[in-house]
Amino acid sequence: MPRLSSSVLVLRGEEVLLGHRIPALRFFGDYFAFPGGKLEPGDGEGEQGLRACALRELGEEIGLDLGTRDLGRLETLATVTTPPFAPVRYQTVFFLLRLGEGEVPGLSSGEFDELRWMRPRDALRSWTRGEMRIVPPVLLFLRLLAEHGAEGLPEAAGAQEKLLEQGQLHPVYFSPGILLAPLKTPTVPPATTTNTLVVGERLLYLVDPGSGDPEEWARLDERLDFFCRMGARVLGILLTHSHPDHVGGVLHFAKERGLPVLAAEKSLAQLPLEVHGVEQRVLVQGDRIELGEAPDGSEGWRLEVHETPGHHPGHLAFFETRYRSLIAGDLCSTLSTIVIDPHEGHLGTYLESLQRMRELEIETLYPAHGPAHPRGRELLQFFIDHRKEREDKLLSILREGVGELAALLHRTYDDVDPDQLPYALRSLLSGLQKLEEEGRIRKRGEIWEMRA
Template identity: 30%
Template sequence: MSVEFKQDFSAEYGIPEQMTKRVTRVLCNNPSPFTYTGTGTYLVGAENNLAVIDPGPFDTEHGEAILKAAGDRPITHIFVTHSHIDHSPLSAWLSEKTEAPIYAFGPHGTGRAGGLQEEEVEAGADKEFMPDHTITDSDTFSGTDWTLKAIHTPGHTANHMCFLLKEEKLMFVGDHVMGWATTVIAPPDGDVRKYIESLKKIAEEDVEKLIPTHGPWVENPKPFIRGIVTHRKMREGQILKCLEDGASTIDILVARMYKDVDKRLHPAAARSVFGHIIALVDEGRISCEGPPRLSSIYSLAG
């Protein structure tokens, strides 16, 4: 099956939305081709103490909206799914205001093995991010009426974490799964093969809905995830076919594969194609001179 994305999402900026008994969303006014309508910060808990997931970019107006949504309920935990500038920078400000510690897998690049040249690093990284507490796969955190299980899901970034709200069978998936578009896998921190492994990992959890940081929720996780895996395989098939037809650079591949996509997204698409190419080179299906780079010339192996 192919994945069906929804692009009918709407919400008011800065106005708290009660999504479930324990989940409130506050949308940040930072729309873009990469963030869709903006960063959705989530407050978890209905009583006494709250957890905040993905405070967002450094936008103090959004920070004040989060504090207003919390009201007289103290924020005791701040969780960050990963270190990109639309997810993590406000966490330090919010921690200072609330005295709540920040929890995440680690700073940007944590868990990445080996590497490409620094010139290949993606522009959206929050290199200043530093959590108060590093967390690992299956760590569990509790409040008065909530329990969050941390699930390490490398792929979009090496330090990406998802959080399962056990009481409601909801999973906060950051950018690992998005309901409105495919996730960008940008080397060197992104890894396509690990991304696929992580998708299968979250599909094994007892989850009824996925909650991305951007855009609409995913109502039927298992078939949606199967659709994403199918879509990724289709993209790799396109790459191989384009190379067979004479394309040799990532620019040419993107122009052919994404001809109907907003050209503002082509740089991100180039990085996603690059991620697939690295995996195909590692598997001996594509070749190039020297290590794979965005500027390399590629051909089918053999």
């Protein structure tokens, strides 16, 4: 169940208050946001409780002590629920507060380290130039405010809420020019969705349309049709790889829209595209996919193709050049570690791919599962370190003389939910294979052991 929370759009004339969340915060650290937070037991229940929550957060975060007598000053805008792609989801009621004379907010807690008063269009321009990160739903309200003004905002926000309730895709942008659409797929737990991305402004590419659900296709088609009405063109489908949860909608979108499919040769070979008359284009290391003019008007915007095998022999990643985003596919996840299946994956090769991508100057990293991460290089280093720690743990257990597979699984992955052990087994086998290839261990019958 999503957690209940409140957020407040604070207005002073034509300016809106944005707070910069300290980078160390786990939830949207280093992003600008509105004041707000989750409902606490002492706030009460229902709408009154959420209003009390909003006023409490205003006092705690920006030093505005309005008191419960001012509950009525908060104008309800809309309720927005986090799409089902995040480990923690929130059902947030957004309120509007117009400051009166003498009401001056200031830094008051450890969540914000900077406050900025900005006109909505100035904030959006700054975001488009890559000068500030803004929480995705805050971006939505800034756009509504810029378009409709303060007087028209409540009505426009209410209309947007109804569209989202009817199934319209959330406008999830962690960086300019990349729409993240988490669509339902039969993927590996804990994930329940795969991120389909729409990359570009006027020249669009669809990345990993993984859902095989016609209802999800309709949601994505609605957004693509909207972009096309605004003058954009969809030029093709890009695939990070050909696992089922990444390609479930490929035939639908390729055939209905007459789009070519661009992927590594080893991925294209696993798809029935030719028999359906779908154009195929092989991508290799160093290829460039031109995107035209970037959202800030700069030229030379493109995607650069990187071969990143290991999870899948035909795995690709795409580096976006203007904002230095990496479309990482299953190179990593913000929900869990990636399964390396020894039947088609290779752990040593996968680690080499992680390290090569770690050397790029990455800002935002878009995984196939889970929210985008604002510090992509840090995330890649985390998974490199995590794999090393897991390998060291496995070697320590092997040195104790434990060599039977079931015992190795339960000892090495004693921190994993029992329901996830079948997936952990695949990673264990890949780890044993790597160590055997390096000449550090060997297998005698059904027992694994250290080499002398």
